[in-house]
Amino acid sequence: xxxxxxxxxxxxxxxxxxLHMRPAMRFxxxxxxxxxxxxxxxxxxxxxGKSIMQVTMLAATKGTQIxxxxxxxxxxxxxxxxxxxLAHETxxxxxx
Amino acid sequence: MNLCEFMVPEAFVPHLEGTKRDDIIRELVNGLAQAGAIKTxxxxxxILRLIDREKQGSTGIGKGxxxxxxxHPSVARIVGTIGCSRAGVDFASLDKAPVFSVLLxxxxxxxxxxxxxxMESLFGHLQRDxxxxxxxxxxxxxTLVDLIQEADESNSSPRKx
Numbered sequence: 001x002x003x004x005x006x007x008x009x010x011x012x013x014x015x016x017x018x019l020h021m022r023p024a025m026r027f028x029x030x031x032x033x034x035x036x037x038x039x040x041x042x043x044x045x046x047x048x049g050k051s052i053m054q055v056t057m058l059a060a061t062k063g064t065q066i067x068x069x070x071x072x073x074x075x076x077x078x079x080x081x082x083x084x085x086l087a088h089e090t091x092x093x094x095x096x
Numbered sequence: 097m098n099l100c101e102f103m104v105p106e107a108f109v110p111h112l113e114g115t116k117r118d119d120i121i122r123e124l125v126n127g128l129a130q131a132g133a134i135k136t137x138x139x140x141x142x143i144l145r146l147i148d149r150e151k152q153g154s155t156g157i158g159k160g161x162x163x164x165x166x167x168h169p170s171v172a173r174i175v176g177t178i179g180c181s182r183a184g185v186d187f188a189s190l191d192k193a194p195v196f197s198v199l200l201x202x203x204x205x206x207x208x209x210x211x212x213x214x215m216e217s218l219f220g221h222l223q224r225d226x227x228x229x230x231x232x233x234x235x236x237x238x239t240l241v242d243l244i245q246e247a248d249e250s251n252s253s254p255r256k257x
Contacts, residue, residue, distance in 0.1 A: 016208055017208045018208055018209065018212045019212075020208070020211070020212060020215070021155065021163070021165070021215065022152070022153055025153055025190075051223075052157045052158070052190065053157060053159075053219050053222055053223045054219075054223060056157075056215055056216070056219040057216050057219040057220050057223065058216070059212040059213055059215060059216030060212070061208070061209045061212055062208075062209070
């Protein structure tokens with residue numbers, strides 16, 4: 001067995017509300033549907049993208065750069081889908 | 097952020113009487129009003145919005161924990177409270193399991209960063225098995241206050257400024 005595929009994307013949080021719980025929940029639910037492991041990294045903090053407790057702990061405010069790292073058989077697809085979801089969920093439109 | 101910066105110990109409910117989500121929310125909001133953390137005239141609107149928020153997506157995050165929260169214009173600073181249920185409450189949680197510890201948070205609408213900091217601090221502790229275990233076992237206001245204080249103390253050294 002060769003090494004597992006990996007993929008990485010960088011997303012900037014653009015909404016003033018930041019990555020709050022509802023978008024975080026949607027992210028976690030989608031992340032959990034992939035076989036690959038999903039990590040989110042903010043500064044020196046790395047969290048499991050499939051755990052709502054950990055993702056909420058990121059407290060990513062507007063302007064924060066988040067690195068999304070995936071590893072596993074569907075790493076590239078997961079990175080593409082999840083990066084788009086995260087960007088969409090935290091885009092400028094306010095969702096209070 | 098430390099938990100004691102927003103938690104209102106006088107509002108804690110170590111023995112929740114309600115057995116339904118909406119009743120629990122009401123008990124906790126009433127507690128905050130009795131503690132003077134919110135104004136009585138806003139109770140009904142706050143309850144309504146919290147329930148509405150739950151309907152949009154449960155804040156039951158699994159492992160016996162729910163974190164109902166909203167931003168409300170009447171709130172000048174973040175306030176939070178804790179309720180414990182022996183029987184367990186159906187919060188339509190992610191893991192479908194009953195909720196034993198409810199941590200309710202109200203934030204002013206104009207400071208989303210501060211709201212996220214409070215959530216970060218809360219979830220940082222909720223991640224820890226021991227914190228959840230003690231939370232679930234707490235049977236008095238004093239025990240809850242001790243738990244919050246110890247959590248803040250354990251947090252004072254590493255990584256956080």
